[in-house]
Amino acid sequence: MEMNFCPWCGEELATDQIDRRPRLGCTSETCEYVFWDNPTPVVAAITELKGNVVLVRNHGWRKKMFGLVTGFLEKGETPEQGVLREVNEELGLNGNIEGLVGHYSFFEMNQLILAFHVKAEGDITIGDELAEIKLISPEKLRPWSFGTGFAIKDWLENRQTENAK
Numbered sequence: 001m002e003m004n005f006c007p008w009c010g011e012e013l014a015t016d017q018i019d020r021r022p023r024l025g026c027t028s029e030t031c032e033y034v035f036w037d038n039p040t041p042v043v044a045a046i047t048e049l050k051g052n053v054v055l056v057r058n059h060g061w062r063k064k065m066f067g068l069v070t071g072f073l074e075k076g077e078t079p080e081q082g083v084l085r086e087v088n089e090e091l092g093l094n095g096n097i098e099g100l101v102g103h104y105s106f107f108e109m110n111q112l113i114l115a116f117h118v119k120a121e122g123d124i125t126i127g128d129e130l131a132e133i134k135l136i137s138p139e140k141l142r143p144w145s146f147g148t149g150f151a152i153k154d155w156l157e158n159r160q161t162e163n164a165k
């Protein structure tokens with residue numbers, strides 16, 4: 001994110017040593033604005049529907065690139081509420097949280113992904129954000145090596161351990 005001017009007072013921003021790191025801060029002596037650039041939490045759902053996992057392709061993603069249902073939290077929302085809302089908005093499904101899969105730092109996007117296993121029921125109605133979806137059995141699901149892919153990897157491994165018991 002490129003920023004040149006202070007959103008509080010309109011003065012120029014400049015990089016300076018602030019709180020042990022180089023950060024963009026306001027150059028006005030009377031303004032204390034600092035662009036902290038903290039990671040943003042993102043919720044992600046491994047959505048299971050009748051034994052299959054639902055993968056989604058957002059508009060603008062290249063063909064054959066599918067991922068999990070993800071989204072930003074709304075103000076006042078817990079991650080659990082947020083992920084179920086996203087599943088409902090994007091897929092038209094009501095879901096239940098089966099568990100937290102884990103949290104994953106996605107440094108390239110400056111995000112912290114909170115991934116949940118969600119069991120859903122009903123018939124899928126694709127939301128506006130999505131170009132298409134596909135259903136895949138967990139046996140055929142292969143994790144990708146960035147972002148939410150690490151959640152898939154952990155979920156599949158845990159699932160195998162559970163099944164082996």
Ligand SMILES: [Zn+2]
Nearest residue numbers: 006009026031
């Ligand atoms: Zn300022």
